[in-house]
Amino acid sequence: MKHPGRMKVGVFMAPSHRVGENPTLAMDQNLELIEWLDTLDYDEAYIGEYHSAGWETISSPEISIAATGGTRNIRLGTGVISLPDHHPYMVASRMVLLDHPTKGRVILGVGPGALTSDAVMLGIDPARQREMMDESLNIIMRLFTETEPITYKSDWFEMNEAMLQLRPYQQPHLPVAFASAQSPASLGPAGLHGASILSLSLPRDTVRRTSLQELWSIAEETAAENGKNMRREDWHMVIPVHLAESRAAAIENIRLGGARLISEYFDQTLGNEVPDVPFDGIVEHMTENHL
Numbered sequence: 227m228k229h230p231g232r233m234k235v236g237v238f239m240a241p242s243h244r245v246g247e248n249p250t251l252a253m254d255q256n257l258e259l260i261e262w263l264d265t266l267d268y269d270e271a272y273i274g275e276y277h278s279a280g281w282e283t284i285s286s287p288e289i290s291i292a293a294t295g296g297t298r299n300i301r302l303g304t305g306v307i308s309l310p311d312h313h314p315y316m317v318a319s320r321m322v323l324l325d326h327p328t329k330g331r332v333i334l335g336v337g338p339g340a341l342t343s344d345a346v347m348l349g350i351d352p353a354r355q356r357e358m359m360d361e362s363l364n365i366i367m368r369l370f371t372e373t374e375p376i377t378y379k380s381d382w383f384e385m386n387e388a389m390l391q392l393r394p395y396q397q398p399h400l401p402v403a404f405a406s407a408q409s410p411a412s413l414g415p416a417g418l419h420g421a422s423i424l425s426l427s428l429p430r431d432t433v434r435r436t437s438l439q440e441l442w443s444i445a446e447e448t449a450a451e452n453g454k455n456m457r458r459e460d461w462h463m464v465i466p467v468h469l470a471e472s473r474a475a476a477i478e479n480i481r482l483g484g485a486r487l488i489s490e491y492f493d494q495t496l497g498n499e500v501p502d503v504p505f506d507g508i509v510e511h512m513t514e515n516h517l
Contacts, residue, residue, distance in 0.1 A: 236270030237263060238305050238424065238464045240282040242487065249283050256284075257293055264297040270462075272305025272335055272403075272424070278343040279495050288320045291332060303333035305424065306405045309366075310339055310350050310358035313383050317362070318369040318390060325395040335424060336363055337405035341496075358382065360415050363402070367419055370399035403462065406441065413441055417448025422460035477509055484509040 239259075243252040260271050273290045276282035284290055287304040294302060302324075307317055317334075324332045338355035339345055345352045361380060368376055375387035394400050404416040405424045416423050423445060425438070442461065449456045470476035485508040493500040503511045 234269040234459070236268055236272065236301075236462070238272045238274075238426075238462075240274045240276065240305075241284065242281045242491065243283065244486065244490065245280045252283065253290075256290070260294050260300065260302075261296050264294075264300040268300055270301045270303060270333070272303040272333075274305045274340075275307055275311075276341055276344065277311075278347050279341055279491075281491050281495065287335075288324060291324055291328070295327075297331075299331075301331045301333055302328060303403060304335045306335040306337040306403075308339035308344065308355075308359075309336050309362040310355045310382075311344065311348060312362075314362040314365040315369065315383075315385055315388055318366045319392075321400060322370070322390055322392050322394050325400050326392065328395075330396040330400070333401050333403055333422075334366075335403040335405060340405075363415065363419065367399070367402070370394055401460075403460075413444040414448045417445040417450075417454060417456060418452050420449055420452075420454030420456065422457075422462060424462045424464055426464045477513065481506060481509050484512070488512070 237259075239256060241252075241256050243249070256273075260273075263271055273287040274282055274284055275287050277285055287307060291302045291304070304321070309317065321332060321334050336359065338359040339350075339352075342352045344350075345355055350358070362383075365376070365378060365385070369388070369390050373389070373393075375389045376385055377387055378385045402419060402421040403424050404413070404421050405426060406413055406416075413423065415421075423442075425441065442456075442458075446456045448454075468476050468480050470479055485505050488500050488508050489505060492498045501508060501511045501515075
């Protein structure tokens with residue numbers, strides 16, 4: 227049962243599993259976790275889409291959401307669908323389909339694509355991903371809200387008198403969330419559509435104390451210019467959290483797993499800059515420096 231007035235909580239699952247783990251068991255664990263979250267009265271769970279790094283083996287968040295048939299209350303979001311990787315009609319059609327059996331519990335989370343390797347593998351120019359995302363979402367929103375056939379031709383997709391066979395279960399349409407990772411550029415489109423925001427991290431070139439306020443202001447100003455309204459309760463802060471009896475116990479619990487994620491995934495797999503500290507000191511360094 228939902229408790230009015232409390233802070234909403236959820237999870238954002240890439241999900242990440244070390245290369246070499248049993249993928250079937252990992253998927254079973256992901257689905258079981260969402261079922262437990264539903265039982266524990268969590269509000270939302272987002273499931274990601276990746277194709278090339280080997281760690282995040284969910285290639286279709288829509289299929290994963292459909293596999294959570296045992297849930298009853300938790301809202302299920304795509305976290306996120308990389309819009310340049312798909313024809314926008316298919317994204318809209320599949321999400322509306324999911325909207326019905328879940329009785330309006332799905333959220334369309336979108337982004338340009340987090341992994342450059344995904345884009346390169348699929349022959350997509352990484353420099354165009356954001357503009358492709360914006361173009362795709364504009365069409366998806368039209369498909370959600372318009373009832374007349376749409377004809378549209380882009381240099382990467384085409385529609386001829388297209389319209390959805392089903393109307394969304396949620397009215398006027400299912401909610402949309404934008405992922406904002408390192409660039410504030412996605413907050414303008416969020417304001418344009420009055421969509422919610424998934425803030426995955428802070429831009430590295432801003433002052434930490436004021437950057438969140440600055441980022442939210444971008445979305446609010448864009449929304450006001452387009453007759454939309456941004457609701458603060460739709461702003462999702464995505465941060466890693468581990469709960470334990472004490473801070474020392476929490477750090478010790480994640481010392482191995484956290485260090486492996488930083489060194490094996492962010493460093494060795496993605497090639498990101500990571501702190502130059504001993505392996506067993508990575509977690510302390512990250513927490514002490516708020517990284």
